[in-house]
Amino acid sequence: MNFKDTTYIIMGGTTGMGFAAAKALIEQGAKVLAIGRNQESCENAENELGSNALVYSADATKPETMAKAIQMAHETFGTIHGLFHVAGGSGRKWGDGPLDQLTLEGWNKTMELNLTSMMLSNQAMINYFLEQKTPGVILNMGSVLGYSPSPKYFVTHAYAAAKSAIIGFSKSIAAYYAEKNIRVNVIAPSLFSTPMAKRASEDEDILDFLRTKQPLDGGRPGESEDINTAVLMFLHPNSKFITGQVLAVDGGWTLSEGQYQ
Template sequence: MENWLANRSIVIIGGTTGLGLSAARAFVKSGANVVVVGRNPENCLVAELHLGSSSRAKQGDATHPQTALDAIQLCIREFGSFDGLYHVAGGSGEKFGDGPLHTLSLEGWNKTLDLNLTSLMLSNQAAIRAFMGMNRGGTILNMSSVLGISPVALHFSDHAYATAKSAVIGFSKSIAASYASKNIRVNVLTPGIIEGAENSTDLSAKFVSDKQPLDGGRYGLPTDLDGAAVYFMSEYSRFTTGQIFSVDGGWSISDAQH
């Protein structure tokens, strides 16, 4: 995939750790310039140091309306263009009160949707406006989760999170349909359970092995998604929009439950 992204400039919301940082490394290796956005200032500094001169890092909260807009403007100012948005930011809302419906708090519902869905709407809106303002096409890649389409009640009953990740798919398909005629394409990745993720710590090795049986049965790694992310950011996906691409180790076609 070397040079697949040559001369392309990409903004990654949630790009200073985990899946986003892994993708940023892959994008830079493939020839892209990247602006990565994260909440933690220290992570921003570390990310920029590791990614090198083809990167800029910006501290910001993805749920704030100005964050994505500022990152896109920084991308244009520093690298001369804005070609793609990869929205990775999100996470568990358990600490806010997300959980099974009979215990789910209104605060947990609202904060989890803000964290995972409102943030994504804001970044996508900023990207669409930027592409239209420049009178050009572009690409958006959004992060959902296998839990939004293939739940396992025994281990995962955070219903606001599942709702948000399912809504990412509906939202992405809807805007893909609306803006395809402007050559703006919108696609979605649905990863399986990733090693070290907030919602993965209480799972047994046997469950993970049975539910994600590929490659010996294991947790997913951030690097497992990098190839798909590069593809959707590249011109190789120029005729692809509104698609949901699962990188889940076989989760969605496995019948393992316990």
């Protein structure tokens, strides 16, 4: 795909799937502004992405983060064509888990990390498209856990609620802004080997479970690059007739029962 003369912001673009997408977009000719929370990952991304990228270290849960990112990208690269929101995280350490054990802090922090941050980035991007009177695209990161639960190994009910809400939120704004030629879609991955999923992707019992739960390509966790084809498809200007869709990139997760040893 040719992404020449296009610019994208990736919220959560300095590690994992966001970083893989940033590299893929740049390889296809796009300009990218990648936002990351960790200063070290931002420095590494800056070194690897090269001159067609800007890297900005900031917190996705702060309203000023996206406003600043839009200003930087527009001033440096010109018109912004889309947003890929990847940023999110587990609330386990604050108390996310089964409902009978879920803490209010765990609930609130999980929603802030995954849903509030997305609302803020999407809102700022929508306002930019409206102000510029230009079409645009937003791609949001969901999860198969938002609609295909796994009750033994993946029991974080606030996280599942947040990822389910992302689908409803994205479809709702896709419907409302379609007449402005602003498209909004969702990618829903299964278990991938990313920094956030380190606990699960290094657990031998879970890896055994994955061999039947997401059986494609040998039954393995996804690699960050496995989402790139879907990301490029949704973000490309030629996908102008696709909005309000949820695409599972899950190795077969939603089709398979998964067997316990």
